[in-house]
Amino acid sequence: MEFNTKHKKLTKAKNSVRTPSIARSRLNKKKIITRQRKCACLPENYSVVEFPAIWNELRQNGQLCDGTIMCRDLKAIGVHRAILSAVSPYFKAIFINSLNKGEPEETKIFVDVPSFYMNLILDYAYTGTCKVTAENVEYLLPYADKFDVVGVIQLCCQYLLQELKPHNCLGIFKFARYYFCGELEKKGKMFIRQHFNKILKECNEFKSLTFEELEDILRDDELNVKNEEIVFQALKTWVEHDLENRRKYIPSLLSCVRFGHISFKYFKSKILQWQPVVDDVKCQEALYPAVVFLTLLDSRPGMEADLNDPLARPRIPFEILFAVGGWSAGSPTSFVETYDTRADRWFLSIHMDLTPRAYHGLCTLNNLIYMIGGFDGSDHFNTVRCYDPVTNTWHERACMYQARCYVSVVVHDGMIYALGGYNGRTRMASVERYYPDRNQWEMTTPMNKQRSDASAASLGGKIYIVGGFNGQEVLSSAEVFDSETRQWSFIRSMLSPRSGVSLIAYRECLFALGGFNGYSRLNTGEKFNPQRGGEWQEVTEMFSARSNFATVLLDDMIFVIGGFNGSTTIPLVECYDGDTLEWYDAAPMNLNRSALSACVLAGLPNARSFSYLAKAVPAAGADQAPQS
Known part of the structure; x- marks a missing residue:
């Protein structure tokens, strides 16, 4: 969908209605003041309006019509002036001749609009909706703007908001600005900022x-x-x-x-x-x-x-990395660190309402962070806590059926899955999943093997889990779950047994990184392409051997964070670039810790508050990351 932002703007002054020119001038002046006060589109607040069916029935049958609209193509349309006036202050002013006191009311007017578009506006006036398409929106919105039919403007803006893509967003943004659609303009600008790299590749209008x-x-x-x-x-x-x-x-x-x-x-x-x-x-x-x-x-x-x-001066990151909890200095922690990838800096914060935890699961869903299960040094938890980064608050959610530390957690089809783990007595094969809209957990099909300290990921509509410990041995086996059939089946085993491993989906492949093979901590990794099957393949080794570390995708790279190297917990962070197939150092965390979890949230409205620009305190000659 392309937009011709150079076409001549339609204005109310261009409308040839049977009113004196001075009256048209006053009407224009009035509307300009209105548009300065408030944006008309308000796509966020749009809701479908239901109108009585009898209105459209009378229109279709041409019954009780008391007005006529003559269109540009000389087609006459019978209307009910009261109904049209109810959705358009413009037509109300014309029909009742409010600008010419004492003059008879108008019953027949001419509009410089094709009958096709006038009928779409009348569809809305009589039914509360009209059909907006890629073919008509570019002209329908200006005509609705011309006649102050706010409901149609809202429909058009809602449609354009849903159609924002890298190849058309610049045109939509300029179009929205041209017609004073403030909310659409704001969302369009946000989309441009967030998808700038794709816009450079896909949008022909960039050069214009x-x-x-x-x-x-x-x-x-x-x-x-x-x-x-x-x-x-x-x-x-x-x-x-x-x-x-x-x-x-x-x-x-x-x-x-x-x-x-x-x-x-x-x-x-x-x-x-x-x-x-x-x-x-x-x-x-x-x-x-x-x-x-x-x-x-x-x-x-x-x-x-x-x-x-x-x-x-670093820019504000679109994605914020959160590292939560873990084992540090001999005990679990409640510390949260956030990472600003544009500044390559970590910031430490203490959440007083968060109890210390390690070996827990962490995931994001609907821009919220869920912390699941874990261990505080004495108790194994079945509890779930939810963090809202916008309000900076933690809330309790429904508990799982079973306590789980060393748990594997993954989001799939809008639900959170908690797989295996250790309840303080036994390593488990059981699986349960959480419905956020109902705040409820349910048990589902157990895995084929008991797995504690394993790792899971979602890819291609299925859930995969690899490695772990069953109480007797470190596992190299891997399984896949089909949520439609609710069946687990084995896939090819990894090249190496791995407990405390991290599995992550990256560029259509599964990457299993690090872990403990029963003898030593590993800096090796391997990947598997489910579409091609075959064997697991070795990938470039990490700089540091580590188990029980966190892994996320950030800036289209794999970040590995902290962990245990066999002798001590580490703060070290490195990232893998799938283009160069190399690992690169990133800034270390402020704390040494293992058994932590991490996740990434994108597009937060308060991203600035987690950035270097918000947290840094300028100091002469300072080149170290300030603490928050």
């Missing part, structure tokens, strides 16, 4: 943005880009689309790039050697502060960029 529109996007703290190289590539693509006319904007656009997060190698080879920069002294002057900053940083290996410097 104005300089002001592009600059507004690139300067945004909430622009969701994995690295600043993407920002430079974006401005480069835009400029080179019309180099002669856009060359003058390069110095301003270069200031949108946060060069402190770009490697000196890339800066020298891709930016300083870009021909428009080579040819223009003003561009070189604009880049001089970045040259000094990056040269100094490059000359001091191991030195971290000062994030308080404007050149290194």
